[in-house]
Amino acid sequence: MRACAWVLAVTVIISSTVSAQESGRSSVVCEDPPPLSEAGLRFAWEEEPENSPFREGSWVGMTYAAMVLGTFKDDAQIFGGYAGLGYHYRSNASISVILGANFGDKNINRDTGVNQGDFFGGSIQLLARNHLINYGSWSAFVEAGLGFSVLSDPVPADGTTYNFMLTAGAGITKQLDECTHLILGCRWHHLSNGSFFNPANLNPGYDGKMIYAGLLFSY
Numbered sequence: 001m002r003a004c005a006w007v008l009a010v011t012v013i014i015s016s017t018v019s020a021q022e023s024g025r026s027s028v029v030c031e032d033p034p035p036l037s038e039a040g041l042r043f044a045w046e047e048e049p050e051n052s053p054f055r056e057g058s059w060v061g062m063t064y065a066a067m068v069l070g071t072f073k074d075d076a077q078i079f080g081g082y083a084g085l086g087y088h089y090r091s092n093a094s095i096s097v098i099l100g101a102n103f104g105d106k107n108i109n110r111d112t113g114v115n116q117g118d119f120f121g122g123s124i125q126l127l128a129r130n131h132l133i134n135y136g137s138w139s140a141f142v143e144a145g146l147g148f149s150v151l152s153d154p155v156p157a158d159g160t161t162y163n164f165m166l167t168a169g170a171g172i173t174k175q176l177d178e179c180t181h182l183i184l185g186c187r188w189h190h191l192s193n194g195s196f197f198n199p200a201n202l203n204p205g206y207d208g209k210m211i212y213a214g215l216l217f218s219y
Contacts, residue, residue, distance in 0.1 A: 035137070036175050042134040048091045053181060053218030054131050054139065056091045062098075064214020068189045071207045076107040076119075076155050078189075078208065084127070092131040099124055102151065109157035110204075121151030123165060137175030141185075144168040149191060156191075156204045163191040163206070173216060181216040 039049050048055035061084070068078040079102065086096030100123040107116040125147025131139045147165040154160050171185025191206040 037137040039134070039136055044092045044130055044132050046091065048134070051178065052134070053179075053216060054088060054092045054094070054134070056088055058088045059219040060086045060088070060094065060096070061217040061219070062086065062096065062183065062214060064183060064212045066210050066212035068208040068210045071209070075206065075208065076104050076157070078102055078104045078155070080123075082212070082214070084125075086127070086129070092134070094129050096127045096129065097124070098127050098145070098147070100149075102149070104151075104155065107153060107155055107157050111158060114157075116153055116157045119151050119153040119155060121149065121161075123147055123149040125165060125167070127167070131173075137181075139173045140170070141173070142168075142170045143185070143187070156206050158202075159191075159204050159206070160193045160198055160202055163193050166190040166192075167210070169210070171212075176215075179218050181218070182213075183216050184213050186211050 034049070034051065036049060036051050039052070042048065052058075053060050063081075063083045066080045066082060068080070070076055080100045082098050082100040084096045084098035086094040088094045102121050102123060104119045107119055108114070109116060125145045127143055127145035127147075129141050129143040131141040133140050145165070145167040147167075149163045149165045151161050151163075155163070167187045167189050169185055169187030171183060173184075174182045176182055187210040189208045189210040193203050195203045
């Protein structure tokens, strides 16, 4: 119950305005474009309509709340709020930079069984996303990312406070209005320090299942 309440609280969205202009064409302005819901079936290799946030040359801002549940019941639980900016280098394919603020309320040492207590920290990630299929105002995508995480306590509890971060997953989007889309997704979430700056026995690794929800803002 505590975890659910925390995630609901983080879903209060704060967005920032980003202006962008596409090369060789004018910026898309959200003023009475044809509804994206009128568009039919489109695949990843096809050109997107002018009012699509996934068209070539477009920018998207994003913010979402997430919960990561460890693979085993004694693994750490991680909650987070994330915000980022992405660019579509071609239709349906984007690269984004994502910043995260994280908090955890359980971090059990597997060897001793002792709960190390609460922890907090931040992360930065480079995320690649590809919308495989679009239909009207809906889309389905796959994504993968590489980043770095720093926390106040070692996670896992017998590891280090710093870790590389690998993610991979899938999700859907739904247009809410001309410039705003709902985004829902799930990811495999891995933390590991790669034995950098420490002995190999301090690299236990963490694997969890991330569930997230938020908004996309198109420009």
